[in-house]
Amino acid sequence: MSGFLRGTGVxxxxxxxxxGTIDYNGISSLVDFCVDGKxxxxxxxxxxxxxxxxxxxxxKEVVRHIIKANNKRLPLxxxxxxxxxxxxxxxxxxxxxxxxxxxxxxxxxxxxPTQEGIFQHYKAINDATELPVLLxxxxxxxxxxxxxxxxxxxxxxxxxIGIKEATGxxxxxLKILKDRPDDFLVISGDDALALSLVTAxxxxxxxxxxxxxxxxxxxxxxxxxxxxxxxxxxKLYSLIPVIDYAFEEGNPVGIKNVLKVKGVCGDAVRLPLVxxxxxxxxxxxxxxxxx
Numbered sequence: 001m002s003g004f005l006r007g008t009g010v011x012x013x014x015x016x017x018x019x020g021t022i023d024y025n026g027i028s029s030l031v032d033f034c035v036d037g038k039x040x041x042x043x044x045x046x047x048x049x050x051x052x053x054x055x056x057x058x059x060k061e062v063v064r065h066i067i068k069a070n071n072k073r074l075p076l077x078x079x080x081x082x083x084x085x086x087x088x089x090x091x092x093x094x095x096x097x098x099x100x101x102x103x104x105x106x107x108x109x110x111x112x113p114t115q116e117g118i119f120q121h122y123k124a125i126n127d128a129t130e131l132p133v134l135l136x137x138x139x140x141x142x143x144x145x146x147x148x149x150x151x152x153x154x155x156x157x158x159x160x161i162g163i164k165e166a167t168g169x170x171x172x173x174l175k176i177l178k179d180r181p182d183d184f185l186v187i188s189g190d191d192a193l194a195l196s197l198v199t200a201x202x203x204x205x206x207x208x209x210x211x212x213x214x215x216x217x218x219x220x221x222x223x224x225x226x227x228x229x230x231x232x233x234x235k236l237y238s239l240i241p242v243i244d245y246a247f248e249e250g251n252p253v254g255i256k257n258v259l260k261v262k263g264v265c266g267d268a269v270r271l272p273l274v275x276x277x278x279x280x281x282x283x284x285x286x287x288x289x290x291x
Contacts, residue, residue, distance in 0.1 A: 009204070010034050012031070012066070018268050023265060031069040033211070045078055050270055063078070077206075104136055109142035131159070138167075145167055151176050163176065168193075173202070188204070191210070192243050208246055220239070252273075256275070
């Protein structure tokens with residue numbers, strides 16, 4: 001059911017025009033770039049998509065355009081999350097999700113729920129959909145960590161098929177890998193640690209940098225999954241500088257600059273984010289020229 005989630009998924013950005021409107025040609029270009037780079041699947045409306053600054057209607061238009069641009073070439077995962085459980089459940093029930101293979105839902109941010117609150121939040125989502133659900137733990141954004149114990153408890157629910165884990169605490173990742181059910185996926189949400197997670201027994205990555213270097217990043221993960229560890233780490237070491245640059249001034253500021261330099265789409269972002277500084281842009285351009 002969820003085999004397509006092994007390998008590299010990319011959390012695609014939302015390209016904007018310089019006036020802040022959505023760049024639909026840029027979306028098409030980015031989808032083609034990722035498809036041609038042979039990533040395994042696309043993640044739509046994740047944090048990297050600046051979904052917090054998109055209106056409900058804009059989200060619908062972005063989804064419609066990505067579905068059209070993709071034209072069933074790659075599986076699609078949709079991000080539906082927030083900090084109001086009832087509103088998320090309603091959104092899931094009302095949304096037209098027939099073109100999507102799974103839902104990615106982030107741990108509630110800002111509220112700082114307890115572990116029991118996190119469990120009950122996801123149980124409500126589990127009970128509201130027929131689609132598989134991926135948990136998403138990213139304490140740096142949400143302000144609260146979902147523990148390995150809570151993750152393993154949620155893994156017993158019938159729709160919860162895996163986790164995008166971006167805790168930064170590799171010991172926590174290992175605890176999940178050690179005790180997870182056989183069919184529970186553990187997917188990295190950290191580009192720099194993705195290969196280490198894969199070599200420890202994980203299933204892949206949902207990547208930011210992978211959309212800027214889709215061919216190289218997806219090949220790296222496939223090599224790791226195939227046990228060709230030395231070759232895989234050679235590719236990772238070559239990408240480490242740009243992974244650092246991508247997050248130096250926040251996400252998706254860095255990766256949008258990468259995509260601009262590569263001619264895929266522009267680098268405009270919406271406030272409160274601002275485009276990459278001249279210094280960061282110079283480093284990214286130099287890296288790409290020498291890569």
